[in-house]
Amino acid sequence: QITLKESGPTLVKPTQTLTLTCTFSGFSLSTVGVGVGWFRQPPGKALEWLALIYWDGDKRYSPSLNSRLTLTKDTSKNQVVLALTNMDPVDTATYYCAHRPLSFGSDWFDPWGQGTLVTVSS
Amino acid sequence: EIVLTQSPATLSLSPGERATLSCRASQSVSSYLAWYQQRFGQAPRLLIYDVSNRATGIPARFSGSGSGTDFTLTISSLEPEDFAVYYCQQRSNWQITFGQGTRLEIK
Numbered sequence: 001q002i003t004l005k006e007s008g009p010t011l012v013k014p015t016q017t018l019t020l021t022c023t024f025s026g027f028s029l030s031t032v033g034v035g036v037g038w039f040r041q042p043p044g045k046a047l048e049w050l051a052l053i054y055w056d057g058d059k060r061y062s063p064s065l066n067s068r069l070t071l072t073k074d075t076s077k078n079q080v081v082l083a084l085t086n087m088d089p090v091d092t093a094t095y096y097c098a099h100r101p102l103s104f105g106s107d108w109f110d111p112w113g114q115g116t117l118v119t120v121s122s
Numbered sequence: 123e124i125v126l127t128q129s130p131a132t133l134s135l136s137p138g139e140r141a142t143l144s145c146r147a148s149q150s151v152s153s154y155l156a157w158y159q160q161r162f163g164q165a166p167r168l169l170i171y172d173v174s175n176r177a178t179g180i181p182a183r184f185s186g187s188g189s190g191t192d193f194t195l196t197i198s199s200l201e202p203e204d205f206a207v208y209y210c211q212q213r214s215n216w217q218i219t220f221g222q223g224t225r226l227e228i229k
Contacts, residue, residue: 047220049217049218049219103172106154106171107154107213108156110171110178
């Protein structure tokens with residue numbers, strides 16, 4: 001059974017850097033084809049993709065947030081860490097990580113973590 | 123960036139009825155189209171991947187179809203637990219985007 005869980009601060013101040021950790025079980029990020037994606041959802045709004053890291057270390061970032069995002073993985077700890085710099089109140093959202101199964105040419109995500117609500121406020 | 127437009131924004135139906143949800147892409151996404159269900163207060167759940175493949179454990183009343191730029195999620199006979207928000211998602215040119223969602227509500 002694959003599970004993922006996001007952890008990190010629930011409140012950050014404007015201009016600070018948000019660091020979130022996705023801790024997962026049931027798969028290894030060294031297995032060919034798999035990956036971990038990050039997403040967010042502002043209250044009452046749609047889902048937004050942020051970033052994706054693959055088993056081979058390849059990383060993809062949302063073009064609109066590329067300059068603010070950094071993804072790292074620790075395969076031995078089964079963790080992926082997302083950093084988002086220069087936080088602003090508009091970044092208030094529930095942040096999710098999700099498993100990207102082996103697929104050919106496509107990226108879809110199953111399952112997802114429960115999400116963590118991050119509020120940006122001074 | 124490929125924009126996904128879902129319609130309708132809200133769909134009001136009764137249990138037992140058939141639901142048809144649409145997702146239109148601003149350019150072709152080939153077969154890289156997935157659908158997710160999000161119940162209130164929960165994380166998204168994968169329903170369909172690669173246009174028409176049901177994810178593990180998804181009931182047969184859910185089906186996906188389409189190609190190129192026009193895609194459909196059909197729920198053949200609505201159960202009470204199906205009333206939720208549905209999102210389509212594509213991956214093209216190493217970018218991933220979601221539609222704005224369709225809210226399926228009880229009539």
